[in-house]
Amino acid sequence: MPTYQVTVNGVSQTVDVSEDTPVLWVLRDHLDLVGTKYGCGIGQCGSCTIHVDGVAMRSCSLTLAQVEGKEITTIEGLSEDGKHPVQEAWREVDVPQCGYCQAGQIMTASAFLEQNPNPTEEDVKNAMNGNICRCASYTRIRKAVMIASENMG
Amino acid sequence: MSNNSSNKLSRRAFIRNSSIAGGGLIIGFNLLNSCKPKVVADAAVDLASLDYNDFNAFIKIADNGAVTIFSPNPEIGQGVKTSMPMIIAEELDVAWKDVHVVQGVLDTKNYTRQVAGGSQSIRFGWDALRETGAKAKHMLVSAAAARWGVDPSECSVSEGVITNAAGETLGYGDVVKEAAQQEVPEEVTLKEPKDYKIMGKDAANVDIDEIVTGAPLFGLDYKTEGMVYATVARPPAFGRKLVSYDDSKARAMPGVIDIFTIGEKLRGLLEEEPRITNITSDSDKVVVLAKSTWQAFKAKEALEIEWGEGTKGESTEQHDKILTDLLNGNKFETRRSDGNIKKAFAEADQILERTYESPFLPHNCMEPMNFYANVTDEKVHLAGPIQTPEGTANFTAKLLGRDIEDVHLEMTRMGGGFGRRLYGDFVLEAAEISAKAKKPVKLVFTREDDMEDGIYRMAIKYRIKAGIKDGKVTAYHLKEAAINSNMYGLIPNFFPAGAIENYQVDTANYDSNITTGAWRAPYTNFLAYAEQSFFDELAELMEADKIQMRLDLLDKVNPEEDERIQYSPDRMKDVIKMAVEKSGWGTKPNGVYQGFVNYYCHNTHVAEVADVEIENGEPVVKKITCVVDCGIVVNPLGALNQIEGGVIDGVGHSMFGELTFEDGKPVANNFDRYRLIRMKEAPVVETYFIENTLSPTGLGEPTLPPAGGAVANAFKAATGNRLYKQPFTKTPELLKAPAKEIIG
Numbered sequence: 065m066p067t068y069q070v071t072v073n074g075v076s077q078t079v080d081v082s083e084d085t086p087v088l089w090v091l092r093d094h095l096d097l098v099g100t101k102y103g104c105g106i107g108q109c110g111s112c113t114i115h116v117d118g119v120a121m122r123s124c125s126l127t128l129a130q131v132e133g134k135e136i137t138t139i140e141g142l143s144e145d146g147k148h149p150v151q152e153a154w155r156e157v158d159v160p161q162c163g164y165c166q167a168g169q170i171m172t173a174s175a176f177l178e179q180n181p182n183p184t185e186e187d188v189k190n191a192m193n194g195n196i197c198r199c200a201s202y203t204r205i206r207k208a209v210m211i212a213s214e215n216m217g
Numbered sequence: 218m219s220n221n222s223s224n225k226l227s228r229r230a231f232i233r234n235s236s237i238a239g240g241g242l243i244i245g246f247n248l249l250n251s252c253k254p255k256v257v258a259d260a261a262v263d264l265a266s267l268d269y270n271d272f273n274a275f276i277k278i279a280d281n282g283a284v285t286i287f288s289p290n291p292e293i294g295q296g297v298k299t300s301m302p303m304i305i306a307e308e309l310d311v312a313w314k315d316v317h318v319v320q321g322v323l324d325t326k327n328y329t330r331q332v333a334g335g336s337q338s339i340r341f342g343w344d345a346l347r348e349t350g351a352k353a354k355h356m357l358v359s360a361a362a363a364r365w366g367v368d369p370s371e372c373s374v375s376e377g378v379i380t381n382a383a384g385e386t387l388g389y390g391d392v393v394k395e396a397a398q399q400e401v402p403e404e405v406t407l408k409e410p411k412d413y414k415i416m417g418k419d420a421a422n423v424d425i426d427e428i429v430t431g432a433p434l435f436g437l438d439y440k441t442e443g444m445v446y447a448t449v450a451r452p453p454a455f456g457r458k459l460v461s462y463d464d465s466k467a468r469a470m471p472g473v474i475d476i477f478t479i480g481e482k483l484r485g486l487l488e489e490e491p492r493i494t495n496i497t498s499d500s501d502k503v504v505v506l507a508k509s510t511w512q513a514f515k516a517k518e519a520l521e522i523e524w525g526e527g528t529k530g531e532s533t534e535q536h537d538k539i540l541t542d543l544l545n546g547n548k549f550e551t552r553r554s555d556g557n558i559k560k561a562f563a564e565a566d567q568i569l570e571r572t573y574e575s576p577f578l579p580h581n582c583m584e585p586m587n588f589y590a591n592v593t594d595e596k597v598h599l600a601g602p603i604q605t606p607e608g609t610a611n612f613t614a615k616l617l618g619r620d621i622e623d624v625h626l627e628m629t630r631m632g633g634g635f636g637r638r639l640y641g642d643f644v645l646e647a648a649e650i651s652a653k654a655k656k657p658v659k660l661v662f663t664r665e666d667d668m669e670d671g672i673y674r675m676a677i678k679y680r681i682k683a684g685i686k687d688g689k690v691t692a693y694h695l696k697e698a699a700i701n702s703n704m705y706g707l708i709p710n711f712f713p714a715g716a717i718e719n720y721q722v723d724t725a726n727y728d729s730n731i732t733t734g735a736w737r738a739p740y741t742n743f744l745a746y747a748e749q750s751f752f753d754e755l756a757e758l759m760e761a762d763k764i765q766m767r768l769d770l771l772d773k774v775n776p777e778e779d780e781r782i783q784y785s786p787d788r789m790k791d792v793i794k795m796a797v798e799k800s801g802w803g804t805k806p807n808g809v810y811q812g813f814v815n816y817y818c819h820n821t822h823v824a825e826v827a828d829v830e831i832e833n834g835e836p837v838v839k840k841i842t843c844v845v846d847c848g849i850v851v852n853p854l855g856a857l858n859q860i861e862g863g864v865i866d867g868v869g870h871s872m873f874g875e876l877t878f879e880d881g882k883p884v885a886n887n888f889d890r891y892r893l894i895r896m897k898e899a900p901v902v903e904t905y906f907i908e909n910t911l912s913p914t915g916l917g918e919p920t921l922p923p924a925g926g927a928v929a930n931a932f933k934a935a936t937g938n939r940l941y942k943q944p945f946t947k948t949p950e951l952l953k954a955p956a957k958e959i960i961g
């Protein structure tokens with residue numbers, strides 16, 4: 065099996081997996097970073113969202129070859145102390161119900177706010193539309209993203 | 218407040234008694250160690266190793282005063298891991314910020330029953346949880362009083378510190394060892410709601426830090442040393458059976474450890490437990506065991522399997538006809554019958570009859586089904602997301618031919634439940650796989666497995682007929698035709714039972730080979746929409762005010778004369794009146810169309826009003842106003858989350874939810890072809906509570922059923938079209954504004 069050099073949360077790692085292995089499963093099974101969640105495996109639900117060079121991407125639909133030489137950030141590495149403004153806003157609003165999709169929601173929201181620090185509520189709805197929350201915590205996600213944008217600005 | 222225990226009870230007996238006081242049927246209590254994150258020691262809990270500072274099943278107080286409260290029930294996102302410990306902490310009189318909450322494990326050795334479901338955790342736990350906290354507090358105070366040589370009545374407590382009349386203080390941690398030796402009080406005084414310091418105040422989810430930082434919490438995150446991954450090739454359609462398979466390609470794939478079949482043990486149980494086929498196929502299934510999840514998934518795709526026909530594959534088209542035939546036929550069981558509907562219909566001036574249809578729905582928990590099992594000669598270690606830990610542990614013990622005492626089950630946080638995780642089919646599979654592989658195994662469903670091998674909300678049709686005489690509703694006949702099973706016993710006594718003199722509920726069902734079961738707010742999740750759409754249409758026919766008609770019906774209900782009546786007409790009227798006021802019912806500007814629903818289920822009274830506006834020629838749900846009477850609200854922040862989630866879930870599934878079958882096979886198997894509500898479609902939810910000091914009732918489910926009805930009634934106002942079929946998007950031609958709206 066081929067060997068890949070990847071940088072995850074600032075740490076360079078060598079991974080030995082078959083070339084079709086999605087980044088999602090490399091993170092979860094090989095690197096023990098289980099914060100990134102498996103939801104659908106086909107890029108439809110957003111539970112597995114990570115940052116690749118700061119851009120939100122679906123790790124279930126990425127191979128290591130596509131991310132070699134790039135910086136991967138997962139929910140575990142979003143902030144050193146767990147206090148990224150988006151994480152803080154999630155705490156303030158108490159967004160989660162079951163919580164399973166929330167890492168993906170937070171990763172989508174944090175990348176979006178980097179690109180668009182002062183969004184309207186419509187912008188937020190559009191940006192977050194790709195992430196399914198089966199518990200339907202959508203109203204709180206909206207609120208938390210708006211609060212995070214204020215705190216980041 | 219007292220229980221039936223004698224005051225000579227041992228500490229262990231107190232634990233046991235607490236669990237029985239909890240209502241037995243619904244709630245079970247447990248203690249012991251936490252569900253540890255990440256790699257855990259693969260060992261059953263040793264009861265003897267416990268710190269002796271445990272008071273009872275819930276409370277552990279360290280010498281330094283730190284308080285750990287064990288949350289008894291499984292957490293599926295309904296918030297009980299936060300709210301149940303809050304109830305204990307309130308009566309124990311400790312500061313909530315000083316409480317550490319830990320998920321308990323199943324302990325079949327000391328407890329008789331552990332089940333969560335039906336929105337009943339708080340309701341059934343209410344007395345027992347408060348008593349538990351109060352009794353522990355009493356013992357702590359008695360211990361301090363004994364040390365001081367004063368009467369306990371001279372002592373007061375604030376936030377875990379006991380103070381005597383002389384102003385001396387002792388912390389709970391200072392006296393915990395003596396307190397644990399105190400006799401358990403027979404009677405304790407519980408707080409008045411006005412004195413609550415924790416309940417009624419917002420408390421964030423106790424797992425919030427782990428969730429927002431991605432710490433291991435869920436079943437899929439659970440790992441042990443040496444664990445391998447399993448995935449299962451299942452019959453591709455309901456009714457199919459394994460004939461043969463060729464695994465030569467799959468075996469050659471990277472990471473594959475073994476490939477074998479399971480099913481033998483399950484079939485061995487069939488005679489004793491025929492209900493197994495209600496939750497899973499009795500066909501052999503092919504298991505791939507691999508070093509990683511992805512390797513297992515890939516190797517499964519490389520299997521060449523021949524499936525034969527066991528029983529005939531069914532289709533949605535066929536179900537549609539079967540349900541209609543059932544409604545038109547006479548194979549009904551009568552669930553409730555008042556007066557004489559036949560006579561009343563014969564004498565009626567006007568009759569309204571309508572039929573409503575709903576599809577199969579998968580649960581689609583975001584965390585696909587999975588479970589960990591390690592079956593060894595010494596023990597059976599199970600861990601993962603399950604709503605019914607005890608029943609599942611018992612089932613697994615039977616499957617493996619083991620004593621229940623060998624089984625240790627840990628509950629992880631669940632990535633959603635919605636009823637799917639009431640059924641432990643995946644636990645039985647994991648156990649059979651581990652027993653055969655002789656390895657610790659994590660069974661993982663792909664999303665496709667999860668959707669194609671579900672235990673679905675069944676398709677149902679309702680036919681409702683009402684008779685009107687002299688401007689009054691004199692007869693009401695509800696018929697239910699369902700796949701596999703019918704509404705449970707209490708539902709025929711929900712509104713409008715008791716409000717209409719001649720009233721009858723009849724049910725009929727068809728036995729399908731497609732597995733079905735409970736889905737968030739079983740039966741009512743669809744019935745509320747059917748019935749409340751019907752009431753609106755009835756009011757239109759009677760030229761009556763829609764709200765007044767409902768209030769008039771409620772005026773006729775007298776629960777004191779009929780103990781079968783489940784709801785309170787007064788509480789129902791209160792939610793209706795508040796919803797009228799808060800939603801601005803009847804006072805909205807042009808272009809805002811409203812739909813009204815009042816409903817009762819899971820012991821909770823709810824009214825919802827949907828506000829719909831026309832955008833691009835189509836009606837769009839903008840806002841739902843929701844009024845809830847659930848008694849005392851333990852944790853308002855968590856309660857609002859349940860309500861908002863339930864409402865939007867209800868809107869989403871009535872709009873989009875549908876799983877169809879062709880030749881026994883679900884047509885959709887992932888979110889590309891199965892539509893769930895997303896951010897842009899989620900309306901604003903505005904919630905109001907009826908404030909009272911009545912005991913708390915259910916909240917995980919009751920706001921879901923009314924939502925679909927409120928939307929349907931508002932869509933009628935907006936488009937002029939009545940919707941008789943869910944999902945509403947199934948009939949797009951009815952989701953168009955009248956021409957004037959499009960032009961205007």
